[in-house]
Amino acid sequence: MAREICLLDLKAKGIEEPRANELADRFWPVLANEIREGLLDGTWPFTAAEIDSLAREYQQILAS
Numbered sequence: 670m671a672r673e674i675c676l677l678d679l680k681a682k683g684i685e686e687p688r689a690n691e692l693a694d695r696f697w698p699v700l701a702n703e704i705r706e707g708l709l710d711g712t713w714p715f716t717a718a719e720i721d722s723l724a725r726e727y728q729q730i731l732a733s
Contacts, residue, residue, distance in 0.1 A: 672694070
């Protein structure tokens with residue numbers, strides 16, 4: 670679900686295939702983290718630092 674939302678966000682910014690798919694593959698954890706509101710339920714393979722870094726990159730892409 671997070672990847673699909675990420676892909677929709679990227680396409681809404683005018684990013685076309687295949688680049689939108691590549692970016693969605695990279696940044697879906699940012700959306701997953703937002704969906705789960707930072708709460709950990711089970712195993713989460715990403716550190717807080719990784720999510721913060723990805724989130725900054727993702728926001729820069731969406732802002733441009």
